[in-house]
Amino acid sequence: QKEVEQDPGPLSVPEGAIVSLNCTYSNSAFQYFMWYRQYSRKGPELLMYTYSSGNKEDGRFTAQVDKSSKYISLFIRDSQPSDSATYLCAMTSSGGSYIPTFGRGTSLIVHP
Amino acid sequence: EAGVTQFPSHSVIEKGQTVTLRCDPISGHDNLYWYRRVMGKEIKFLLHFVKESKQDESGMPNNRFLAERTGGTYSTLKVQPAELEDSGVYFCASSQGGRGDTQYFGPGTRLTVL
Numbered sequence: 001q002k003e004v005e006q007d008p009g010p011l012s013v014p015e016g017a018i019v020s021l022n023c024t025y026s027n028s029a030f031q032y033f034m035w036y037r038q039y040s041r042k043g044p045e046l047l048m049y050t051y052s053s054g055n056k057e058d059g060r061f062t063a064q065v066d067k068s069s070k071y072i073s074l075f076i077r078d079s080q081p082s083d084s085a086t087y088l089c090a091m092t093s094s095g096g097s098y099i100p101t102f103g104r105g106t107s108l109i110v111h112p
Numbered sequence: 113e114a115g116v117t118q119f120p121s122h123s124v125i126e127k128g129q130t131v132t133l134r135c136d137p138i139s140g141h142d143n144l145y146w147y148r149r150v151m152g153k154e155i156k157f158l159l160h161f162v163k164e165s166k167q168d169e170s171g172m173p174n175n176r177f178l179a180e181r182t183g184g185t186y187s188t189l190k191v192q193p194a195e196l197e198d199s200g201v202y203f204c205a206s207s208q209g210g211r212g213d214t215q216y217f218g219p220g221t222r223l224t225v226l
Contacts, residue, residue: 004154032212041117043203043217044155088155097213099145099168102155 006103019076023089031094116218130192136205150200
């Protein structure tokens with residue numbers, strides 16, 4: 001079983017839709033949860049960062065962590081064609097390695 | 113401020129040849145990381161430099177891979193001899209501090225071994 005599972009997609013939605021991207025994980029030691037956005041031919045760019053459980057909002061983006069279910073989500077409201085990219089979840093533990101464990105990434109396509 | 117740069121952007125070599133990838137971190141970033149993404153798989157950690165010292169090289173797959181960071185500035189990753197399974201995208205990232213600091217990624221070098 002992989003430590004972090006993420007559906008690669010692609011996920012295709014119309015402009016303006018609410019997008020839900022998700023990851024599950026198996027390592028209960030993970031405490032820091034990150035979402036990266038990667039455009040084609042570019043490197044991953046940190047989008048949001050959450051510690052432990054709860055929600056965090058930044059503009060149209062909301063990150064949600066449910067540690068009891070080992071499940072994290074990224075919601076994008078009013079999606080735009082410019083949001084089309086690959087979204088990768090990543091996580092690290094608090095006491096162990098600070099090196100992130102990545103999911104495979106979900107390819108998102110927002111069509112006009 | 114310039115971001116992390118990597119050279120070349122794409123390299124195609126034959127099995128058995130040698131390839132050297134270069135990474136220039138953001139100026140002033142002491143921490144430099146190498147990652148690799150094999151097609152269809154996750155991004156995997158290779159190693160971490162703090163200045164010119166290797167802090168963690170637990171992700172290096174075997175002794176065909178050699179990373180250096182002379183003078184604590186740019187870093188090189190040499191693969192010698194290259195094998196087919198080495199194909200993938202090699203990312204470099206840098207951060208100012210270590211644990212917990214945001215890592216800024218370069219665009220990657222796409223390596224194809226034929």
